[in-house]
Amino acid sequence: MKVQKQNKHLSINLVFVTGNANKLREVQYILSQGQRPIQIDSHDLDSKLAFIFHFPEIQGTTQEVARAKCQRAAELLGGPCITEDTALCFKALNGLPGPYIKYFMKSIGHDGLNSMLDGFPTKEAWALCTFAYSSGPDAEPILFEGRTEGMIVPARGPATFGWDPVFQAEDTGKTYAEMTNEEKNFISHRYRALDKLRNYLESL
Numbered sequence: 001m002k003v004q005k006q007n008k009h010l011s012i013n014l015v016f017v018t019g020n021a022n023k024l025r026e027v028q029y030i031l032s033q034g035q036r037p038i039q040i041d042s043h044d045l046d047s048k049l050a051f052i053f054h055f056p057e058i059q060g061t062t063q064e065v066a067r068a069k070c071q072r073a074a075e076l077l078g079g080p081c082i083t084e085d086t087a088l089c090f091k092a093l094n095g096l097p098g099p100y101i102k103y104f105m106k107s108i109g110h111d112g113l114n115s116m117l118d119g120f121p122t123k124e125a126w127a128l129c130t131f132a133y134s135s136g137p138d139a140e141p142i143l144f145e146g147r148t149e150g151m152i153v154p155a156r157g158p159a160t161f162g163w164d165p166v167f168q169a170e171d172t173g174k175t176y177a178e179m180t181n182e183e184k185n186f187i188s189h190r191y192r193a194l195d196k197l198r199n200y201l202e203s204l
């Protein structure tokens with residue numbers, strides 16, 4: 001992803017390294033909103049699709065996983081980049097599946113995620129997004145976290161993006177899947193993390 005700051009002379013060229021088209025779509029949408037939109041060069045974006053890597057992700061805390069992925073991406077690219085990790089954390093399970101949610105989703109699906117909490121007193125959960133920015137292979141990645149509270153519910157809404165149908169965001173009565181793009185991207189874990197990243201980039 002090439003981002004270009006308007007309103008200032010400085011422009012930032014960044015690659016968003018991800019294999020997830022839904023993430024990319026939401027990031028583009030969020031960055032296009034706001035008072036000072038960060039514009040994504042879609043022509044460049046197309047050519048950058050060649051840079052979508054699928055590499056192994058380590059085990060550890062969400063921060064360790066995020067740092068390692070960004071470090072690896074910067075090494076492979078030989079330049080600045082951002083990466084993003086999403087965790088879905090169950091209160092009753094002390095934060096698990098957390099960064100391993102992808103493999104839980106793949107193996108047991110929406111019903112399985114609900115069944116995991118059978119017998120537990122709380123269905124509370126939070127979605128945690130961690131953006132990592134690296135200025136290059138020799139730099140330590142910087143992390144930006146965003147968190148949205150909610151609960152795990154039987155699936156409602158279109159199954160377009162991951163676990164969206166089973167995550168009901170606090171105070172909304174809606175699952176992420178039942179929300180419009182605008183609604184989700186106003187309260188989402190991704191929006192909150194990206195807002196911090198945006199502030200950081202604007203301060204450079």
Ligand SMILES: O=c1nc[nH]c2c1ncn2[C@H]1C[C@H](O)[C@@H](COP(=O)(O)OP(=O)(O)OP(=O)(O)O)O1
Pocket residue numbers: 017018019020023057084085086087101102103105161162163164176190
């Ligand atoms: O807003 C979301 N709403 C619903 N599901 C979501 C969301 N955001 C990520 N997800 C899913 C995708 C993957 O199953 C797992 C995170 O794993 P994660 O490694 O961060 O993503 P990924 O491997 O798909 O893409 P990437 O190449 O950026 O690592 O949660």
Ligand SMILES: [Mg+2]
Pocket residue numbers: 057102
């Ligand atoms: Mg991944």
